[in-house]
Amino acid sequence: MLIAGFFFLAFGGWLLHLRIHPLVKNADNIIPFILGIVSVFCLPILFWFDNTVALAYIVNGFLAIVGTIIMAQFSIVNFKGPLTPENIILNSTFADIAILWGKFAVGKALFDLGYLRSDKDVVAKGRFFRYPNMGWWWIHLFGLTIAYTLGNVFWK
Numbered sequence: 806m807l808i809a810g811f812f813f814l815a816f817g818g819w820l821l822h823l824r825i826h827p828l829v830k831n832a833d834n835i836i837p838f839i840l841g842i843v844s845v846f847c848l849p850i851l852f853w854f855d856n857t858v859a860l861a862y863i864v865n866g867f868l869a870i871v872g873t874i875i876m877a878q879f880s881i882v883n884f885k886g887p888l889t890p891e892n893i894i895l896n897s898t899f900a901d902i903a904i905l906w907g908k909f910a911v912g913k914a915l916f917d918l919g920y921l922r923s924d925k926d927v928v929a930k931g932r933f934f935r936y937p938n939m940g941w942w943w944i945h946l947f948g949l950t951i952a953y954t955l956g957n958v959f960w961k
Contacts, residue, residue, distance in 0.1 A: 807915050808849050814908040815844040821901065844868055844908070852915045862916035862937065869909040870946045873902050874953050913939075 819841035826834045843864070851861035880897035893899060920937065933940035 807911055807918070808852055811852065811908060811911045811915065812845065812849045814904060814911060815841075815848065818901065818904045818908065819845050821904075840868060840872075848912070852912065852919075855919055858916055858919035859937075862912055862920075865912035866909060866942055867945070869905050869912075870942070870949055872905045873946070874950050876902050876905075878953070878957070 822837055822841060826837065828834050828838050848861050848865055851857040851864070876898035880899070884892075884897065886892050886896060916937065932938060934944055935941060
């Protein structure tokens with residue numbers, strides 16, 4: 806059921822993206838189109854097999870990070886209206902990013918079930934910033950956000 810949930814989250818997000826950014830209107834939309842195919846069709850298959858769960862987990866995590874950074878930047882650049890909590894939540898890509906992190910959470914649950922093998926097993930304690938702990942993902946989110954921001958500032 807988790808793989809089905811992952812599939813439907815990925816499929817729904819991909820369909821929303823295709824509606825907002827149709828492939829025929831802009832050739833730049835080919836990259837998210839292809840990454841959507843990977844997310845919808847390839848990752849559920851990779852999560853299905855024990856020997857490819859770690860690969861699916863890493864690809865899914867980096868897709869969530871890169872998608873978050875790019876969608877947040879898109880919202881910042883195209884934001885209209887006053888800066889209020891209501892506008893930030895309803896008139897930005899906040900909902901899309903929430904769907905993306907929901908997909909990440911389901912992928913993490915699939916990884917934990919395949920990697921840890923039981924709820925009694927734990928990942929390395931005291932190593933929050935080491936793979937596969939969540940700190941590893943926070944470091945990458947922070948680092949890639951800085952790199953992307955510096956790239957936008959210095960290479961316009």
